[in-house]
Amino acid sequence: MSEALCDLPARELVRLLKAGQVSAVEVLESTLQRIEAVEGRAPSSAPYRQEPADLEKIHAYITLTRDRARAQAEAVDRALAAGEDPGPLAGVPLAVKDIFCVQGTPSTAGSRILENFIAPYTATPVERLEAAGAIVVGKVNLDEFTFGSSNESSAFLPPPGNPWDPRRVPGGSSGGSAAAVAAGEATLSLGTDTAGSIRQPAAFCGVVGLKPTYGRVSRYGLIAFASSLDCPGPIARDVEDAALMLQVVAGSDARDATAARVPVPDYLAALEKGVKGLRIGLSPDYFHLKYPDPESGELREQPINPEVEAAVRRAADLLADAGAEIVDDVPMPNTRYGIPVYFVISRVEAASNLHRYDGVKYGYRFDGPVQDLRDLYRKTRGRGFGLQPKLRILMGMYVSAEQYEKGYYERALRVRTLIRHDFERAFDRAGPYRLDCLLTATTPDTAFEIGAVYGDSVLMQYADLLTVPADHAGVPGLSIPAGLDSNGLPIGIQLLGPDFSEATLLRVGRAFERATEGEAWRQAKPKVLQGI
DSSP: OOSOGGGSOHHHHHHHHHTTSSOHHHHHHHHHHHHHHHOOSOOBSSOOOOOGGGGGSOOOEEEEOHHHHHHHHHHHHHHHHTTOOOOTTTTOEEEEETTBOOTTSBOOTTOGGGTTOBOSSOOHHHHHHHHTTOEEEEEEOOSGGGOOSSSOSOSSBSOOOBTTBTTBOOOSSTHHHHHHHHTTSOSEEEEEESSSTTHHHHHHHTSEEEEOOTTSBOOTTBOOSSTTTOEEEEEESSHHHHHHHHHHHBSOOTTOTTSOOOOOOOTTTTGGGOOTTOEEEOOGGGSEEEEEOTTTOOEEEEEOOHHHHHHHHHHHHHHHHTTOEEEOOOOOGGGGGHHHHHHHHHHHHHHHHHTTOSSSSSSOOOOSOOSSHHHHHHHHHHHHSOHHHHHHHHHHHHHTSTTTTIIIIIHHHHHHHHHHHHHHHHHOTTSSSOOSEEEEESSSSSOOBTTSSTTOHHHHHGGGTTTHHHHHHTOOEEEEEEEEOTTSOEEEEEEEOSTTOHHHHHHHHHHHHHHHTTSGGGGOOOGGGTTO
């Protein structure tokens, strides 16, 4: 077999396994060998000093669960040998973002304060994936508590590198997930999206990332950041694998009151229907961004990277050639407010959620002398939290204080409603645009260098300007690769649709894959895989 097992799509691995041509143990060993080849030294919470080799490797995993994975692979092989069906993801290697609890494993949220926390139960999405036969290879790195857009804020360093250029970020906060899939260290990965944290790293790493409709996938067992925004979802190498994974994890959950009781369609059934008759919109508000000048504070307007814009417009042309109707100039005027609104709402919710980490119930506890319980809280949280959680606690408490709540928090909630109204108007079947989906860039630019933006909270968040409106509106978004820029870095394009329209987005994404399947950029390999 010319291609390594760890590089094959999930559906092909399942076919080979069920045909008896390979075993789940062989697939796992291929994945572990790839991890050995590209991973580098394991991230640690010990004081970090960068070494030259760190900028050549991926460092995606915080924890590898080799023994657990081998036991799962052997169980799949036994089931197949007995003539049983181990499930639609039988033997498929899975990386889990370390924001999900997985029973018996360290579940750290990328934070020192949970470094010694062993989860006593498994999150619903992981539970469903394992029940479908997927094999959890390990837990992958993330920005601490998912607070970031580059994966540099983790307490566990070295930070992950981008497989296309390890000196660049893989994106965040699901950067470890996207990097692992792109490098063949896992076939699928489970991530989360709060402001774009599935779609942005998927775009940076040249893979497929899907943020489902809020409530489409249960949040039970997800360590919360901003509870009204967090969405678990799949990261895969192509649209069909993303659909296969969503099919497994979607659905209601009695343990999560926010999980929608909406029937789950067959996401694979419509994949090959094409786009004839669909209305796909382009919005001028997604081709430029407004952001505050870091020195003057004045709003500046800047177009997105011309290469990224060209990729979006070319995708529109290809979809038009395939039969879609392209609708230009769809106004989305409140897009520009997505980041300021997120800045307020996410920090209020983060501050609330972070109060549970106090050194009393679980996780890190300061082991030196303390004067009283308040002193224990202060020293535990002071040493256990990194800079980003501390900033979010302080800002969240500030903007939710009684004297500021109306000016900041309540106003942000009202503007979030306006963002939702933009989408409702664009997708309204009786409205002026009647879109089936909106086509945009996923990110304003391609992956930036490690250290280039980190430390500037405002500029860092503006990397999510094109993704965060969908989180505010609760609508689904799909990021797919659309080519490489002049530096050989992946460009991502994004499809946004109305509530529970994941099947349509996947269908459009698959049509784009078909239209570009013979193009040279699809044969390119990430830098870390060249020569392997």
